[in-house]
Amino acid sequence: MYFFTSVIGYSIGAVLLLIILFLVLIQSLFGNQKLFDPAIKFLCRLFPAVFGIKVNIIGIDKLDIKKPHIFMANHVNIFDGFILYGYIPNFVRGVELESHFSWPVWGTITRKIGNIPISHKNPKDALASLNKASAEITKGISIAILPEGHRTRDGKLQDFMRGPFRLAKNANVDIIPIVMKGLWERKTVHSKLVKPGSVKLIFGKTITAKSYEMVSDRKLKDLVRDTISGML
Secondary structure, three states: OHHHHHHHHHHHOOOOOOOHHHHHHHHOOOOOOOHHHHHHHHHHHHHOOOOEEEEEEOOOOOOOOOOOOEEEOOOOOOOOOHHHHHHHHEEEEEEEEHHHOOOOOOOHHHHHHHOOEEOOOOHHHHHHHHHHHHHHHHHOEEEEOOOOOOOOOOOOOOOOHHHHHHHHHHHOOEEEEEEEOOOHHHOOOOOOOOOOOOEEEEEEEOOOOHHOOOOOOOHHHHHHHHHHHHHH
């Protein structure tokens, strides 16, 4: 059963990716990344839906969309980026592993849309990426980042990297913890099959920049991880 629904989902999903690619290329030609942003968000929300995944939103009503934030979420599977981009109401760009930028179709989309590549191997390049993300925040653009760095292999929350928290402290910006709950049950990293069902996208309580200004990036890392772990 899951085989056929997965085949249908991947087939329709490929078409959605091509449409997103077309919109991203057009808006890049006009030099306006916000031109088709509502349409791209809609298509991103549609992507998990074609696999039979229903996303239930919790806590979004308390979110201030008039100011930039850093959104930090758990890293589960291929649906992460689509769900986060589709349902975060702010104008948001992601910090993404640099190897993704060489993938067919997706690499062009993530590059042209303005996401920021980050290296896990070269500290100097990683620092430059975080500085670029900080500059985007000063322009009023929110940043989404997955502090685990890699998708979970067992459904459990992994250790967090320090880079995202150095970014938060340098940018002096509020952090919104996010949890995608139930997504591991829909698809694991070990299988291509996707099981239809519901997931919860939970927006946690804002961690204000003022509340952690005297906290080290290491302690901030532990604080956010404990928060997301508790939400899970």
